[in-house]
Amino acid sequence: MGISRSSRHKRSATGAQRAYYRKKRKFELGRQPANTKLGAKRIHTVRVRGGNTKYRALRLDTGNFAWASEHVTRKTRLISVVYNASNNELVRTNTLVKGAIIQIDATPFRQWYESHYAQPISKKGAKTATTTEEEKKSNHVQRILAERKQNAKIDPLLESQFSAGRLYACVSSRPGQSGRGDGYILEGKELEFYVRKLRSGKQKHAHNA
Secondary structure, three states: OOOEOOOOOOOOOOOOOOOOOOOOOHHHEOOOOOOEEEOOOEEEEEEOHHHOEEEEEEEEOEEEEEEHHHOEEEEEEEEEEEEOOOOOHHHHOOEEOOOOEEEEEOHHHHHHHHHHHOOOOOHHHHHHHOOOOOOOOOHHHHHHHHHHHHOOOOOHHHHHHHHHOEEEEEEOOOHHHHOOOOEEEOOHHHHHHHHHHHHHHHHHHHHHO
16 A cells, blocks of 8 residues: 555544545555765655656765854754654654754854954963964954954854864755755854753663663
8 A cells, every 4th residue: 555645444433433435545645754864975766746847865974054143144064853842763863854953063164263263262262272373464464353353252062062073953945855965053042942852862862772
């Protein structure tokens, strides 16, 4: 039997079985889930209704991620899946789906920050930066950088992630439909919420062990 998206097989609100009055239809079909994993990029094309094409990502290793507060987007490496509200099995198997919380490589964003603000992103980086020689800049560039530095504030939670080299991010694309693993970096209240969730999850595992 094929996968169907029809609701004719469902019981009514009162629990009565509905009358069976027709077979399955092509326009009600469903397909197997993509179960996109982390790995070397592998994307299959699927011919769908209307002659259109879907891109079924079977494996992905990179994606475009937005840093909303800084209005910057960079392509970066996907490291691992750390949390999924719907199913812990998707975390264990490193399955990429929309809404999954993952860890990404912080390097492209750190490089952008340090070139844009001309200062290290974390205190650890400040120690190493003092040893390197400063390149000569024009007065105009120095004024621009001085103005930028006034607004160069970063969330302490994000700063600790940058020093570790990994950032928490949320996947906002649909890898099984568009073939892409894009998303945004977690910040503010949302980041605090997921950090709390991850900590409580670790404590539960430690208690059970």
